[in-house]
Amino acid sequence: SQTIHQWPATLVQPVGSPLSLECTVEGTSNPNLYWYRQAAGRGLQLLFYSVGIGQISSEVPQNLSASRPQDRQFILSSKKLLLSDSGFYLCAWSAWELATNEKLFFGSGTQLSVL
């Protein structure tokens, strides 16, 4: 069965420090991978998605970047964090098939606080 791992669960970082959040998927090949951000009490905003190794699409211009160095690994990074980067970050995957009924499976999330 497929599983998705996301870490760390919580992170407190000072403004201007770098960031690296990692997500890995097991039990599937060539998944579509996604990074979403959720502000407190709000909906999910898609940040990045990837349909293959090295292929990254950005949905929102911002202080963050993403990379996919391996098929089932997705990394969210920043060189210098801003206060506005605080939020709950969720990694997700779906099967590569272009079907409207493909579910999105989520990791457990990372609560990032930038102080």
Place this chain on the structure above:
Amino acid sequence: AQKITQTQPGMFVQEKEAVTLDCTYDTSDQSYGLFWYKQPSSGEMIFLIYQGSYDEQNATEGRYSLNFQKARKSANLVISASQLGDSAMYFCAMREEFSAGNMLTFGGGTRLMVKP
């Protein structure tokens, strides 16, 4: 324009009663899928139910059903016999047939609180 609109930021329901969470969507695609997810306070996102645009019958999954009205572009979630454990955020989402990266677009969510 918002693709997914959830107009109820918060709702209360008495335990054991039914509740409807509203969701309207906007798309020009003929083929699309609609999803509901539950997010408890732990933060995890739990898939609840799916409705395809060509499905003629409303989807049901246990105590969850989806009231799909295609002409009105609404996909309301109905939870029957509410339980205390149903207290959570609920998100409606849509995948359009030709969405880039096969992505899901989410609404702003509704916080449901079940009263004992």
